Amino acid sequence: MLGLSAAALAGYLAAIVVLMLTPGPDMMFVLANAARYGARAGVVAALGVAAGEAVHVTAVVCGLAAAISASPVLFTVIRWAGAAYLVLLGVRALRSAGGPAIATDGADARPGRAFLRGLVTNLLNPKMILFSVAFLPQFVSPASGDVTAQLVLLGALFVAVQLTVDIALGVGAGRLAGRLADGRWARRINRICAVAFVALGLRLATSS
Template identity: 80%
Template sequence: MLGLSVAALTGYLAAIVVLMITPGPDMMFVLANATRYGARSGVVAALGVAAGEAVHVAAVVGGLATLISASPVLFTAIRWAGAAYLIVLGIRAARHRDPVTATGPDHGASPGRAFLRGLATNLLNPKMILFSVAFLPQFVDPGAGNATAQLVLLGALFVAVQLAVDVTLGAGAGRLARRLADRRWSRRINRVCAVAFVALGVRLALG
């Protein structure tokens, strides 16, 4: 497989599995969507997050991510945009009274909206840019063939593992939330999601 050894690929997969099960903005967003709007919304949000990571991988392959990470002004602008976005999501979560049982077109549960929010959550996290630049190239073996092809393969594996983990979490959390759905549980979900998003936004803003 492009000259990469089985041991190297096994080590890489083990590393990204550990990274994927570590809570972060992407996982929190998927879980929040699943618990507030159901399993379908959680799965679609996971697809949006995976699409965002695919963009990061493409940026690494094209060299764009290196340029962004080397520009303090651009990197800071992305960081603040991401922080503001998460805080806005937290405020909106706090303002919704009963999202799990709500009906109607404007309660954030549409697949398109869940996908776009998942995409934005990932793209506006500058730490994903740094991570992609610092992590993926470590596993490239110059003696194993085309470096660009190796980066594409490693990036594709990363996105696949991330998608598998997030889809599993989103589907499971959504089903659990539906079984426990009542007004008190819904309000608690709102409060937890609101606090989590605002905390993640503040953490991102502070770097």
């Protein structure tokens, strides 16, 4: 496949599966939406996150991500914007933690809102920029064929695995929240995600 060996592709897939299962802003956002608004919201949030990652992959292919990561000022602006957004998500989640187990009304329950927030959460994560720049090219071999085509393939696989994992988490969390009638599990997950958002935002703001 485009000159890439089966062993290289298998190693790449294994690496991104492990990475996708590591808790981070994207996973927390999907879980929070699924616990609060149901499985459908979790799936839509996962689609938004995947769309953001597709933008990152496109930027890598076009060379934009390398330019951003090489600009200290621009990278710092993105880092602070991402940190502020994560803290904002955490505060909003804490404020809504005392509500009903599954909310079905209000602006925040609309599918479009979950998609947009998932997209922004991923785009404002500067570590995804660095990750995309540093990770994807490691599996590209100029001797194996067109470099751009290899990057597109590897990026598509990355987005597909991320989408699969996040959808599975969103559907599972949403269904479990719906079955627990008292809502304690959903509110507990919501609080955990809220604290995680704030902690991740503060960590991002203070990281070098």
